[in-house]
Amino acid sequence: MMTNAAPVSGRIWSKRRCNASRPPADAPIPTTNSASSMELLLFGIGLGSPLAYEVNRQTQFYPKKVPHESKKGIYRNEINRRFSTTAVEDSGRGDPLPSDAVEPAPSSGFRRADAAQASSEPVEKNFRPFRAIPFESVSCYSENNYVSTKEGGELMNHGVFITGTDAGVGMTHVASVLAAALQRRLDENGGGRVGVWKPVQTGVRDEAPLPDSAKLVLGSGLPIRESETFSYAFPDRVVPWMAAQRIGARISISQLAEEGLSRLAACDRLVVDGAGGLAAPLTDRRVVADLAAALALPVLIVARPGIGTVNHTLLTVAYARGAGLRPIGVVLNGYRDGQADIMEENAMMIERFADVPVIGKLPWLPGAPASGDDWSTWRERWADVSSASLDLDKLP
Numbered sequence: 001m002m003t004n005a006a007p008v009s010g011r012i013w014s015k016r017r018c019n020a021s022r023p024p025a026d027a028p029i030p031t032t033n034s035a036s037s038m039e040l041l042l043f044g045i046g047l048g049s050p051l052a053y054e055v056n057r058q059t060q061f062y063p064k065k066v067p068h069e070s071k072k073g074i075y076r077n078e079i080n081r082r083f084s085t086t087a088v089e090d091s092g093r094g095d096p097l098p099s100d101a102v103e104p105a106p107s108s109g110f111r112r113a114d115a116a117q118a119s120s121e122p123v124e125k126n127f128r129p130f131r132a133i134p135f136e137s138v139s140c141y142s143e144n145n146y147v148s149t150k151e152g153g154e155l156m157n158h159g160v161f162i163t164g165t166d167a168g169v170g171m172t173h174v175a176s177v178l179a180a181a182l183q184r185r186l187d188e189n190g191g192g193r194v195g196v197w198k199p200v201q202t203g204v205r206d207e208a209p210l211p212d213s214a215k216l217v218l219g220s221g222l223p224i225r226e227s228e229t230f231s232y233a234f235p236d237r238v239v240p241w242m243a244a245q246r247i248g249a250r251i252s253i254s255q256l257a258e259e260g261l262s263r264l265a266a267c268d269r270l271v272v273d274g275a276g277g278l279a280a281p282l283t284d285r286r287v288v289a290d291l292a293a294a295l296a297l298p299v300l301i302v303a304r305p306g307i308g309t310v311n312h313t314l315l316t317v318a319y320a321r322g323a324g325l326r327p328i329g330v331v332l333n334g335y336r337d338g339q340a341d342i343m344e345e346n347a348m349m350i351e352r353f354a355d356v357p358v359i360g361k362l363p364w365l366p367g368a369p370a371s372g373d374d375w376s377t378w379r380e381r382w383a384d385v386s387s388a389s390l391d392l393d394k395l396p
């Protein structure tokens with residue numbers, strides 16, 4: 001029986017900080033151009049209607065690549081609405097998530113960015129530490145054939161959720177090369193399609209470095225459109241929950257879970273690039289680990305090769321297990337000259353103390369492109385070095 005994780009995020013985000021970032025309780029309800037109103041409109045009337053088109057036109061933010069983000073910096077990638085099917089509800093087994101995991105649905109009209117603000121209760125009373133979804137509760141998804149049962153009857157979907165011991169450890173680079181490697185393996189074995197998905201990305205601005213969604217497409221070389229690889233995009237390079245708070249928006253984990261399951265159904269392997277580590281908050285009560293659990297995906301942990309990584313990796317593994325997740329492997333990424341010995345020792349300790357295999361040891365490969373140009377050379381070099389050291393057989 002899996003246990004729930006400790007309420008870590010409740011301590012990280014003190015009430016004072018949370019309140020400071022929220023709009024005042026009597027703030028006017030946003031009208032058009034707000035994330036929530038746009039989301040509601042699109043949800044209620046469908047993408048094809050003239051009104052929805054009008055909303056899209058008014059809310060451009062990132063016009064070069066994604067013609068549907070708002071000037072305020074949001075937001076929900078409506079293109080991916082098409083992935084939000086009713087498959088989960090149709091399973092006939094009721095609500096796919098525990099009731100407290102499902103965000104309240106909008107009833108009518110515009111709504112504020114955060115349901116807690118619309119409530120008559122003070123915000124503090126609605127703010128609770130997160131509780132990870134117990135793994136058992138996602139078993140209903142198996143009815144949709146999205147879930148494969150591995151040896152020992154363990155529930156595991158056909159894909160992998162990439163996480164890391166810290167921001168910046170190379171999750172997106174590993175996700176993209178892994179997607180390419182999985183596609184190659186499928187091609188060699190009768191075909192099939194690998195999907196990549198970045199559910200929430202932060203730090204997406206015109207002037208910023210490439211967003212992760214672009215890195216996933218360019219780094220994997222898969223024939224997919226960037227606009228179809230992500231769901232939420234926020235301008236500030238911070239934790240997703242905070243990025244949403246800063247612009248008065250909120251992330252719906254139930255919609256993400258639904259979309260993820262539809263994406264799983266639409267491909268043979270899905271590589272999901274999380275944001276930050278497993279404990280990074282997504283909503284008031286949910287963290288990245290909850291999304292991985294809702295998707296029944298095993299997690300692959302990207303970690304640094306050098307000093308500090310044993311502690312960080314063991315913490316991440318423990319947290320994953322506490323949230324009911326299965327850590328399927330660790331990739332030590334970016335070892336430099338002279339670091340091979342300590343990396344080997346660290347790999348040995350991680351395997352011994354965490355009981356998780358280190359399935360990849362990737363070198364630091366200088367010259368990663370910073371813009372959209374010249375990815376093919378890098379991709380080939382990166383694929384060469386990683387194909388030698390990534391053990392794909394450990395992945396479902």
Ligand SMILES: Nc1ncnc2c1ncn2[C@@H]1O[C@H](COP(=O)(O)OP(=O)(O)OP(=O)(O)O)[C@@H](O)[C@H]1O
Pocket residue numbers: 164166167168169170171172173174212275276333334335362363364365366367368369
């Ligand atoms: N093995 C590597 N060799 C060379 N450069 C790398 C390697 N791994 C990552 N990088 C570089 O390090 C930076 C961070 O990598 P990446 O974006 O994949 O990290 P991340 O963990 O996804 O970060 P974030 O938390 O910001 O999403 C990037 O500039 C990338 O080009």
Ligand SMILES: C[C@H](N)[C@@H](CCCCCC(=O)O)NC(=O)O
Pocket residue numbers: 167200201202203212237238239240274275276277280
């Ligand atoms: C800004 C980063 N790049 C990332 C979010 C990092 C969350 C960090 C969590 C923390 O501070 O503990 N965003 C993203 O992957 O889209």
Ligand SMILES: [Mg+2]
Pocket residue numbers: 171172173212273
């Ligand atoms: Mg990343």
